[in-house]
Structures are given as structure tokens and as C-alpha cells.
Amino acid sequence: MSEVNKERRQLLGAGAAVASLVVAPGVFLVTAGKGRADEEAGEAGPQWGKVRWGMLVDTAKCSSGCTQCVSACDKENHLSGETLPTSSQWIRKMELTDRETGKSYSLPMMCQHCDNAPCVDVCPTGASFKRWDGIVSVDRHLCIGCRYCLMACPYKARSFVHHPVTDQNPDVPRGQGCAESCDFCKHRIDEGQIPACVEACGSTGGGALLFGDLNDPKSEISQRVATIATLQVRADLGTEPAVRYEGIL
Amino acid sequence: MSVLGRIARCLRPRVLGFVALMAAAGVCGANQGAVYSSGNLGPTILKAPGHCVRPTEWMRHNHMKLLLEERTEWVRQGIRDRKDSLENCVKCHAADAPNGAVFGAKQDFCVSCHNYAAVKITCFECHSAKPKGKVPAFHPLYGPMGPHGEGANAHGLALMMRESASTGRLGLGASK
Numbered sequence: 302m303s304e305v306n307k308e309r310r311q312l313l314g315a316g317a318a319v320a321s322l323v324v325a326p327g328v329f330l331v332t333a334g335k336g337r338a339d340e341e342a343g344e345a346g347p348q349w350g351k352v353r354w355g356m357l358v359d360t361a362k363c364s365s366g367c368t369q370c371v372s373a374c375d376k377e378n379h380l381s382g383e384t385l386p387t388s389s390q391w392i393r394k395m396e397l398t399d400r401e402t403g404k405s406y407s408l409p410m411m412c413q414h415c416d417n418a419p420c421v422d423v424c425p426t427g428a429s430f431k432r433w434d435g436i437v438s439v440d441r442h443l444c445i446g447c448r449y450c451l452m453a454c455p456y457k458a459r460s461f462v463h464h465p466v467t468d469q470n471p472d473v474p475r476g477q478g479c480a481e482s483c484d485f486c487k488h489r490i491d492e493g494q495i496p497a498c499v500e501a502c503g504s505t506g507g508g509a510l511l512f513g514d515l516n517d518p519k520s521e522i523s524q525r526v527a528t529i530a531t532l533q534v535r536a537d538l539g540t541e542p543a544v545r546y547e548g549i550l
Numbered sequence: 551m552s553v554l555g556r557i558a559r560c561l562r563p564r565v566l567g568f569v570a571l572m573a574a575a576g577v578c579g580a581n582q583g584a585v586y587s588s589g590n591l592g593p594t595i596l597k598a599p600g601h602c603v604r605p606t607e608w609m610r611h612n613h614m615k616l617l618l619e620e621r622t623e624w625v626r627q628g629i630r631d632r633k634d635s636l637e638n639c640v641k642c643h644a645a646d647a648p649n650g651a652v653f654g655a656k657q658d659f660c661v662s663c664h665n666y667a668a669v670k671i672t673c674f675e676c677h678s679a680k681p682k683g684k685v686p687a688f689h690p691l692y693g694p695m696g697p698h699g700e701g702a703n704a705h706g707l708a709l710m711m712r713e714s715a716s717t718g719r720l721g722l723g724a725s726k
């Protein structure tokens with residue numbers, strides 16, 4: 302069976318089994334939510350909700366002068382490293398100071414891989430999407446560059462590519478006219494590696510980043526978030542980020 | 551007939567037009583037999599080492615459909631073990647190219663045929679036209695510091711962009 306047919310069958314299957322609302326004869330509103338797994342991929346393939354990649358940032362270990370994660374990201378994804386208003390920045394270092402006590406914190410900010418991602422909600426083309434393993438990214442084939450997602454993201458995580466791009470990493474195609482943001486190095490994850498920033502932070506940085514599967518109760522990150530106090534930035538918005546911070550309570 | 555089926559039927563004329571173009575290129579190429587060249591009339595297509603993932607004739611007509619299927623799985627589901635990925639196409643078809651790429655110069659694999667068939671491909675505005683592992687050369691209009699850094703030919707770049715905008719064609723001449 303061709304892939305197109307497979308996709309079609311899945312869609313129709315989901316429409317019939319989950320919820321289908323007949324708007325007019327032959328026109329359906331289909332709810333294709335969780336459960337629209339790739340049935341034929343079997344155990345090893347994509348299964349909605351089986352994995353949820355997440356990151357835990359220990360702000361106590363992150364020092365203000367260190368930018369190893371940022372440089373690693375720029376190198377891995379072939380970003381220019383510039384910080385002009387029109388430059389793509391997938392991860393930034395931020396310095397926060399508590400006005401009352403004067404205590405300052407340094408931490409990296411990137412796409413928080415929200416469970417209820419506003420960027421996905423507002424995207425008119427379906428380009429901004431959440432993958433089966435919780436990674437939010439842009440399908441650049443569909444992106445029309447409208448930049449709604451840049452406006453909708455509460456974390457200012459999305460960038461727009463203003464200039465033609467050359468010399469891309471063959472694993473990370475990116476180009477002018479598309480929105481983009483941190484995708485947890487999904488090309489590395491798909492090959493069993495960890496994101497470049499986490500690797501760099503562990504080897505030459507402060508070892509502040511912990512990456513893992515939040516849905517696996519045995520993973521180090523799950524055990525840590527279950528035992529220590531961590532914080533999701535702007536948790537009040539209900540976006541349910543997969544990136545958590547410890548030490549800034 | 552399902553809704554999706556209807557949508558597919560509406561889209562078909564576009565696909566057919568595309569296939570017809572590719573068929574035109576394919577027929578010219580096929581006249582010359584096993585050498586993937588068609589003399590003075592058609593495009594001269596670089597031969598790649600090894601075997602293609604599908605028969606050559608099939609690929610001439612259907613490679614775009616294959617890539618469309620593949621990209622959806624690759625991007626949206628993270629299925630990266632398909633042999634027929636664009637990355638693998640590039641790996642093989644750039645192997646024997648003089649500049650080690652499938653796109654950039656007129657004789658490059660993708661360009662030769664698409665130029666002939668007047669098909670504008672935009673794959674390589676985002677995708678790397680060179681295989682993984684090799685050090686990519688800088689675009690001649692750019693310096694090593696990027697499009698606006700030291701050594702960049704801003705005038706040439708502006709010219710190329712204006713030309714692309716007014717003609718709707720890729721700035722292929724710029725790579726000479």
C-alpha cells in the first residue's frame with residue numbers, strides 16, 4: 302500500500318473511530334488527536350504519547366559567563382550566531398535578578414516544547430506541529446512565513462529566517478521565509494543521541510542540562526522531577542512545557 | 551468516494567502537468583538507451599555510481615511523489631531509515647559530480663534535467679545539495695562570514711535576488 306493511501310486510511314480510520322462531525326454531505330470535521338498512531342510501524346515506530354522528551358535545567362550549575370549550549374546549538378544547526386533582531390536564535394542565555402534580594406540567576410531559554418503549544422494552535426497551515434514524542438517543530442515544507450507562531454509563543458522561542466541560507470547541515474535543512482525554533486535536535490534524537498546543547502553543557506559547561514523521557518518513570522529526569530521542586534516557566538498559561546527549571550523558585 | 555479522494559481528484563491535473571513535463575524529459579533521455587544523455591537535444595544527465603532505489607524510468611516520472619511521501623514521514627514522524635530519502639539521493643548523485651553537489655552548477659544532477667524541463671525546484675534553498683561529511687564550499691557571493699560579513703559580494707547578491715524576483719528563476723548563473 303502506498304504511503305499516501307496509508308495516510309488516508311489512517312485519517313479516515315481516525316475520523317470514523319474517534320469523532321467525525323458531518324458539516325455538509327461529504328464534508329467532515331475530523332478530530333485526529335492522540336491515538337492517530339502509525340499502526341503499521343509496530344512497537345518500535347512512532348506511537349503517540351509513548352515518549353515525551355523533556356529537559357531539566359539546574360540553574361545552580363549554570364554560570365553567567367558560560368554560553369557553551371548556545372555555541373553548540375549554533376554549530377550543530379549552522380546558525381550564524383549573530384544576535385541581531387533578524388537573526389535566528391534557537392537558544393539564548395538569560396540573566397535574571399530578584400529585585401528584592403539581589404540574587405541573580407543565569408539560565409538558557411529555548412523552545413519549551415509545550416504540550417498545549419500555542420504555536421501549533423495558531424498555525425494556519427499545519428506547519429507548526431507536535432511530533433508523537435512531544436517535540437514541537439516546523440514542517441518547513443508547509444510554512445508560509447506568516448509569523449503567527451512568533452506572535453503566539455509566550456517564550457519568544459520562534460525565529461524567522463530573513464536572509465537566504467547557505468551551507469546548511471545536511472541533517473538540518475533550513476531556509477529563508479520559514480519560522481523555526483529549537484527542535485531538541487530531533488535529527489540527533491532519531492539516531493539515539495542527545496541534543497547538542499546538553500552534550501556541550503555536560504562536557505565543557507557546568508553540566509546543568511538533563512535530557513530524557515518524561516514518560517518513562519525509570520528515566521533520570523522523571524525521577525528528578527518527582528523528587529525535587531522544579532518550575533515550568535509561566536505555568537499559569539497552561540502550556541505544559543517539557544522544559545523545567547530547578548533552583549529559581 | 552471519500553472526501554480525501556475528492557481532494558485528490560481535484561489535485562490530479564496539477565500532478566499530471568508535472569508528470570507530463572518530466573515524461574518529456576524522460577522520453578528524450580530514453581532515446582539514447584543506457585547512457586543517460588540525449589545528445590544535443592535533451593539534458594545531459596550525470597550518471598551516479600551504484601543502483602538507484604527504483605528503476606530509472608520509474609524515477610524519471612515519479613521521484614517527486616516518492617520524495618513527498620518520504621519527507622512527510624521523515625519530518626513529521628521522524629522515520630529516518632528509508633533508503634529513498636533526499637539525503638540518500640544527494641549522497642549518491644553528488645558522488646561523481648565535479649563540484650560534489652546535485653545543485654548549483656548547470657551540469658549538476660538535479661539542475662540539468664529541471665532546467666531542461668523548465669521546472670523550478672526549491673529543495674536546495676533549504677536542503678544541503680552536498681552529502682553529509684564533506685566540507686561545503688561557501689556560496690561564491692558570500693564570504694565565509696555569511697551574506698553580510700566580510701568578503702561578501704553584496705552587490706552581486708542583490709543583483710541575483712532582483713533577477714530571481716523578476717524572472718521567477720533560480721539564480722543559477724551566479725554560481726559560475
Ligand code: SF4
Nearest residue numbers: 412413415420437454
Ligand atoms: S515554547 Fe513557543 S515555539 Fe516552543 S512549543 Fe511552546 S509556543 Fe511553541
Ligand code: SF4
Nearest residue numbers: 424444445447448450
Ligand atoms: S510562520 Fe509558518 S509555522 Fe509559523 S504560523 Fe505561519 S505557517 Fe505556521
